[in-house]
Amino acid sequence: MSTLTVDISDFKVSAKADDLIVTYALGSCIAVIVHDPVRVVGGMIHYMLPLSETSPEKAKIRPAMFADTGIPLLFQTMYQLGCQKKDLIVKVAGGGALYDDKGLFSIGKRNYTVLRKMFWKSNVLIRAEDVGGAKSRTTRLQVGSGLCTVTSQGEETEL
Amino acid sequence: MIAPSVILSRVKALPTLSGAALRLSELARDQRSSAADFERVIRPDPALTANLLRVANSAYFGLRNRVESVKQAVTVLGLTRVSEVAAAAAFAPVIPARLPGYDIEASAFWLHSVAVAVLSERLAVELKMPRPDLTFTAGLLHDIGKLAIGTFVSQESVEILGRVRGGLAFASAEREVLGVDHAEVGALVADAWRLPTAMGAVARWHHAPDDVPEGVDRPLVDLVHAADGLAHALGLGADVGELARQIAPGTEARLGIRARRLERVAGASLDAIREMAGLFAPRGDSR
Numbered sequence: 276m277s278t279l280t281v282d283i284s285d286f287k288v289s290a291k292a293d294d295l296i297v298t299y300a301l302g303s304c305i306a307v308i309v310h311d312p313v314r315v316v317g318g319m320i321h322y323m324l325p326l327s328e329t330s331p332e333k334a335k336i337r338p339a340m341f342a343d344t345g346i347p348l349l350f351q352t353m354y355q356l357g358c359q360k361k362d363l364i365v366k367v368a369g370g371g372a373l374y375d376d377k378g379l380f381s382i383g384k385r386n387y388t389v390l391r392k393m394f395w396k397s398n399v400l401i402r403a404e405d406v407g408g409a410k411s412r413t414t415r416l417q418v419g420s421g422l423c424t425v426t427s428q429g430e431e432t433e434l
Numbered sequence: 435m436i437a438p439s440v441i442l443s444r445v446k447a448l449p450t451l452s453g454a455a456l457r458l459s460e461l462a463r464d465q466r467s468s469a470a471d472f473e474r475v476i477r478p479d480p481a482l483t484a485n486l487l488r489v490a491n492s493a494y495f496g497l498r499n500r501v502e503s504v505k506q507a508v509t510v511l512g513l514t515r516v517s518e519v520a521a522a523a524a525f526a527p528v529i530p531a532r533l534p535g536y537d538i539e540a541s542a543f544w545l546h547s548v549a550v551a552v553l554s555e556r557l558a559v560e561l562k563m564p565r566p567d568l569t570f571t572a573g574l575l576h577d578i579g580k581l582a583i584g585t586f587v588s589q590e591s592v593e594i595l596g597r598v599r600g601g602l603a604f605a606s607a608e609r610e611v612l613g614v615d616h617a618e619v620g621a622l623v624a625d626a627w628r629l630p631t632a633m634g635a636v637a638r639w640h641h642a643p644d645d646v647p648e649g650v651d652r653p654l655v656d657l658v659h660a661a662d663g664l665a666h667a668l669g670l671g672a673d674v675g676e677l678a679r680q681i682a683p684g685t686e687a688r689l690g691i692r693a694r695r696l697e698r699v700a701g702a703s704l705d706a707i708r709e710m711a712g713l714f715a716p717r718g719d720s721r
Contacts, residue, residue: 283668283669283670283704284704299669299672300542300669300670300671300672301669302666302667302668302669302672302676302677303667303668303669303677304668304669323668323700323701323704324697324700324701325697326697329694329697329698329701330698330701330702333701333702337704337705340701340704341701371667371676371677372667372677373663373666373667373677373679373680373681374603374678374679374680374681375663375680375681375686376681376683377681377683377686378693379681379686379691379692379693379696380663380664380667380681380693380696381693382667382668382693382696382697382700383667385693385697408677409601409676409677409678409679410676410677411669411672411676411677427676428599428676
């Protein structure tokens with residue numbers, strides 16, 4: 276078994292049933308966790324910002340930094356492994372927020388809004404989510420079983 | 435509540451920063467300083483010399499020609515940069531393997547410190563502020579108070595975390611339970627380490643920039659406050675306080691921050707933060 280760690284602005288996909296995919300310290304960043312129980316493939320992205328238009332040059336080098344360039348890349352990578360859209364189970368975690376009355380630091384909220392728009396346009400349903408709040412989250416996905424957990428404030432729960 | 439004398443004894447028991455690094459930060463602020471003054475401080479310190487050359491030749495600075503001498507490094511990087519590198523080299527080794535009370539490993543605390551340093555500086559550039567002196571170093575050292583009060587936070591963690599779960603910012607919960615927060619203690623550490631006054635003020639006020647007294651370099655406090663919030667939002671060095679941090683409304687107004695600009699700074703800084711953090715290993719780190 277290997278553990279694949281997804282850094283900030285990165286994504287990982289695995290078709291090995293005994294692999295574990297994990298990402299740590301999601302603050303306002305969001306993890307999209309995708310599992311295909313038919314082909315037994317798992318994927319996870321840890322994106323940091325909503326739109327690549329703020330740094331187009333960066334998006335070329337690190338597409339997984341942004342929702343609009345990273346999420347399609349995650350799905351395409353899974354399709355290349357033979358996954359079909361109808362089989363994919365999609366979960367979402369992160370998008371936390373600081374106590375910020377004016378909302379300028381609400382990167383988490385904007386990350387989530389863009390994600391919802393993208394999924395709505397492309398008919399992707401979110402099976403489960405744990406978003407928002409002044410929380411930091413760690414998410415894990417077992418590729419074989421599709422078991423997905425979120426650890427926050429010292430507690431691990433199944434998503 | 436902890437007695438002030440107990441806190442002071444903890445502060446005094448901390449390992450101190452290297453004298454050369456402190457001397458350089460003083461020199462960097464003195465307009466009469468010359469490159470020769472810098473060289474005189476750096477040369478007798480082999481570890482600092484080695485670190486300076488290594489950093490000068492790293493991808494972080496991306497210089498075309500190889501830097502091979504202290505003189506060259508000072509000329510190419512400039513006095514301010516050299517003092518920042520010296521501060522980073524001096525700070526990394528005093529971080530313990532794990533900070534009690536804050537539930538954070540040395541490597542994550544280090545990443546957070548570097549993230550705040552880099553983000554403060556980049557934010558100043560993005561906002562076209564005249565770059566206040568010592569932005570990087572003040573950002574780097576903003577959380578030094580945590581090194582001294584971790585054991586007290588640990589003893590009272592149930593109380594403190596209970597208040598944080600109830601919606602209080604972490605520093606406010608520290609204050610309510612311990613009678614003091616890591617920012618106030620940070621000012622004591624800055625004094626004990628004989629840091630420049632501006633750095634002590636940043637450590638002291640980085641959670642309360644709206645309350646800074648007259649005479650304090652408020653733009654610098656605002657920058658570090660915003661950078662600290664951004665670093666936590668992005669998950670760069672998350673600790674037990676998670677995202678329970680208050681962004682001061684005054685800082686947002688004074689800096690004139692726009693959401694998009696914050697995002698641009700975040701996007702542009704991530705690689706630089708990783709690069710700089712990777713250049714030095716904190717003591718507890720096994721790298």
